[in-house]
Amino acid sequence: MARAEHVDSAALARLIGGWRAEDVPLPHALADALHELIAGNVLVEGAALPPQRALAAALGVSRSTVAEAYAELAARGRLTSRQGSGSRVRRGRGARASAGGDHVVEGRLASFGRARRLVELDLSSGALPALSLVRDAVSAVDLRELDVYLADDGYYAAGLPRLRTVVAEQYSTQGLPTEPDQILVTSGSQQAVWLCASSLVAPGDEVLVEEPGYRGAIEAFRTAGARLTGVPVREDGLDLDHLDRVAHRAALLYCQPAAHNPTGISLPAAGRERLSGIAGRHGVLTIEDRSCADLVLDDRGVRPPLPEPANPGLVIRIGTASKLLWGGLRVGWIRAERPVITRLTQAKAALDLAAPVIDQMVTAELLTRADLARRERTRRLRAHLADAAAVLAGLRPEWRWTPPHGGTALWVDTGTDAVALAGRAREKGVLVTAGPAFSPANAQRSRLRLPFWRPVDQFAQAVELLG
The missing domain is CATH 1.10.10.10 (Winged helix-like DNA-binding domain superfamily/Winged helix DNA-binding domain)
Incomplete structure (x- = not known):
């Protein structure tokens, strides 16, 4: 074990x-x-x-x-x-763990005492409903293309060639020249994280993760036997001074420079340059998780990938279609140098052979309209964020949070015991996730992650019951 x-x-x-x-x-x-x-x-x-x-x-x-x-x-x-x-x-x-690492309650039920009652308001997940584009793409699947795949066994270990090409073109457009054979398609970004953790980390390795950070990654690296060290996330992003002091001793760094989960903070351009320089100077293998990078809330647009360090091949990128388009499309990917892709492809083939073909077909088509999808997501999320901010100002003015640059949730400091608060909320039929779930040290006890994308009346009801 x-x-x-x-x-x-x-x-x-x-x-x-x-x-x-x-x-x-x-x-x-x-x-x-x-x-x-x-x-x-x-x-x-x-x-x-x-x-x-x-x-x-x-x-x-x-x-x-x-x-x-x-x-x-x-x-x-x-x-x-x-x-x-x-x-x-x-x-x-x-x-x-769900595809995004978010809490799943079996049958949408939570256990309270010896009985089980329906959870009326589930704010434990930041996963979004599908964009209208998804339905259109599913109904317009090219049957001639599908016939080609149906004549084969359907096992494309590294992913459909067309999808790998489209993803590679996206990276190239964003300033990181990429070839299709540098892409491995995974069954969601969570599988990508687990593949990296299980294949690239040995028991006892020190892995640097964010504090707070993505709980799915924390769990994946713990399961791989890593010793986790938290690097603080401040209001302007990852504490790079702290990172520079500890990076020399680490085997791997996992980070989310763009639309960090759970805070929604994005490192500025100068910070991304410095982060890349730190990784290169210390020679630390770095996983850049860009799962939420498409969910932009400010006016600066999608942040580009981390610049390549002087030592090529040090940065592995993870992405997904599930956040932007729909969680029901179980399609993610890893962008890395070819030897790493070969190694991870072998690990994935042993796990589930290949990602679903039709999901990949739909995703490849939708990614050709990624700019349109981002605009629709941004418009909706900004409206929900404004509504949520008004609700919190009216009902919980004592709570504090930093306006996020991206993502689907607010990282709220309640000023009190948020774990106990979440426990009391469960008794009222409200599910929320308290800060320790996002901490490698079970810290962040006063914090709640509050997804703001739900209709404002539901959000307001949940916040009121949280009191």
């Missing part, structure tokens, strides 16, 4: 927050609270939970209460227990 963190009893007690529920036996209530932390990626696969006696002392309950809660979680498939190694988190089918 890949190396995973040991969870301190006091830290876990703080994460659980207000877990006791009326008319619900304590063991069941505790099991439900831990279940939610596992489903929300706060407790990751393989994490070692505290000994029963230690957690009982931290929570002020009997050891038997914790023992029963652990036993119930094991029965649900959420824990594994072995003599001498304690209890470790197990991610079952009902608690998996």
